[in-house]
Amino acid sequence: MNDGPVSTFQFLGLTFSTANVVSGLVVFLLVLAVVFFTSRHLAMKPTKGQNFLEWLIEFTNGILKGSIPSNEVSGFGLYGFTLFLFLFLSNQLGLFIQLAMPNGATVVRSPTSDPIVTLTFSLMTLMIAQFSGVQKLGYKKHFANYLKPFVVWLPISIFEEFTNFLTLGLRIFGVIFSGEMLLKLIWGLATSHGLVTMIVAIPIEMVWQGFSAFLGAIQAFVFVTLSSVYISQKLEVEE
């Protein structure tokens, strides 16, 4: 959330937001921990952790198979899996942990409640789409797709790439950002008039937290689904 004072630091001439870097690192470590602890002692007969990991892999592969032809899915399975796990944990992180420095600047929150993070992943998806399109069809056929169905369609095709980039990134940002914003507002209400408002607000807070957790899962799913759609569009020659 960017409504308070923002803590930043400079490194190699670039400006970094402390909140993004810290909470990003937290999520990266969480993803690593989940993957690490569920992949110990792999066996032909899966146990608890392996079952969960395999279920998750099947799930993300299933999302990809929804739009990408099944003989091409294996190339994007790892991306879809890691992206889903990362976005899901990012969306949930801010709902349960919000840390701020004494001056009010947030340090730990959902990384996905900052548009720069979501747009980074959106850009990454579109770059993968372009790259795999060129890899599969070759430059000529790939860029010929921009001229279809008519040559004059070119500006619209280019504009479409840009809107894809924005909508993919901003959709998830909007949902997570507003979820956290409302949590903060409800908490503000709870602490405004002592015990009375506290009793009223805490159930609302809990309900909204649960709903946001649901939305966070949905948004991670939607992001991966749309990513696979954008990638699959670049893998085939338009008629």
Add this chain to the structure above:
Amino acid sequence: MLSHLVVGSSLYFGDSLFYAICFILLLWVVKVLAWKPVTKMMQDRADKISNDIDSAEKSRSDAASLVEKRQAALNASRGEAQTIVQDAKTNGQQQRDQIVAQAQTDAQTLKTNAQKDIDQEREDALAGARNDVADLSIEIASKIIQRELNADDQKALIDSYIEGLGKHHES
């Protein structure tokens, strides 16, 4: 540019770079740590299951053909056993008949021989007795009449006498 589009707060492109690099690193670590071994394990399992299904199908058909063979062998041996029993019965019957026939013949022979012997002995006894009586009576007669009778005449006389006795007895 984007900062004015979104919420009015500033966006730091350093973050973007940080996330991109970290995510690529994460992809690599996840691939090495979990993705490769787990997907390999899943593939292995899929292969194993399909192999198991194939081999189960094969052993099922093997078992079916084995059952068929066993059934055929059982039927054959049952028929054989029946034949053996039948043969044994026939043989037994034959042997019994033979033995009985043999015994009957033997008994008949024995009986005939015995009859013959008895007849012979009676004949001999009669002849002996006749001779003895003839000799005795000659002796007696010679002693009585003090003269030597012709033995053959005497014998004929006694024969006729004994015959008369036999007829007298039989009547």
